[in-house]
Amino acid sequence: MSPTLYYHPLASYCHKVLVALYELGTAFEPRLIDLGNDADRAALRALWPMMKFPVLNDHARGRTVAESSVIIEYLDHHHAAPHILIPRQWEAALDVRLWDRVFDHHVQGPMQEIVLDRLRAAGGDLPAQRAALGSAYHMIDERMAGRTWVGADAFSMADCAAAPALFYAGTVQPFPDACVQLRAYFDRLMARPSVARVLEQAKPYFGMYPFAEAIPGAFR
Ligand SMILES: N[C@@H](CCC(=O)N[C@@H](CS)C(=O)NCC(=O)O)C(=O)O
Numbered sequence: 001m002s003p004t005l006y007y008h009p010l011a012s013y014c015h016k017v018l019v020a021l022y023e024l025g026t027a028f029e030p031r032l033i034d035l036g037n038d039a040d041r042a043a044l045r046a047l048w049p050m051m052k053f054p055v056l057n058d059h060a061r062g063r064t065v066a067e068s069s070v071i072i073e074y075l076d077h078h079h080a081a082p083h084i085l086i087p088r089q090w091e092a093a094l095d096v097r098l099w100d101r102v103f104d105h106h107v108q109g110p111m112q113e114i115v116l117d118r119l120r121a122a123g124g125d126l127p128a129q130r131a132a133l134g135s136a137y138h139m140i141d142e143r144m145a146g147r148t149w150v151g152a153d154a155f156s157m158a159d160c161a162a163a164p165a166l167f168y169a170g171t172v173q174p175f176p177d178a179c180v181q182l183r184a185y186f187d188r189l190m191a192r193p194s195v196a197r198v199l200e201q202a203k204p205y206f207g208m209y210p211f212a213e214a215i216p217g218a219f220r
Contacts, residue, residue: 001059005018006057008032021075099162103166137173
């Protein structure tokens with residue numbers, strides 16, 4: 001029996017896990033959660049009281065797994081050809097985990113605060129969050145010098161985290177022109193079939209996104 005993924009097609013942390021599932025070729029049952037629906041909220045709460053998605057329910061192993069990075073570690077471990085997304089070599093794995101954290105905390109974090117501010121119509125300028133994104137962009141740009149993927153030589157969990165983080169962050173705070181390596185990395189990520197598939201599935205929901213007008217035409 002395939003695991004069930006509780007998710008929403010628009011949600012950036014769900015994108016991260018969907019990219020991993022498609023990279024690994026893991027069969028799963030998608031269970032869309034509408035947070036405006038009481039029954040869906042109750043289903044999510046029963047699995048993960050923090051009420052955040054994605055959550056993976058692996059019925060066959062009797063295990064519920066929350067937190068996008070932990071879900072990817074779990075999938076990578078149990079996949080028939082494990083250690084595709086997290087390298088077996090310890091030092092290399094450490095780099096992947098570091099860059100995964102960078103994208104979650106220093107790109108998704110400030111990006112989500114800016115998005116929430118617009119959702120609440122609070123009208124804040126949020127200079128600290130914008131400055132944090134600017135610092136992250138420059139650090140990623142430097143990291144990408146001479147590299148194809150951010151965490152390891154091959155596509156890894158860090159790239160799964162980078163794709164949705166940069167996709168949505170670019171709509172709230174454009175990448176500086178000078179960050180040519182970051183821009184080239186973003187284009188490589190968007191061209192990756194797993195990422196393109198996730199964005200294609202998100203398309204019908206983009207109208208719900210408060211910065212929908214800033215999503216590049218190629219993805220709408
Ligand atoms: N640290 C969590 C973050 C998950 C998260 O924030 N998910 C968002 C969607 S992208 C969510 O559940 N939002 C609904 C809410 O906060 O009510 C992870 O990595 O999975």
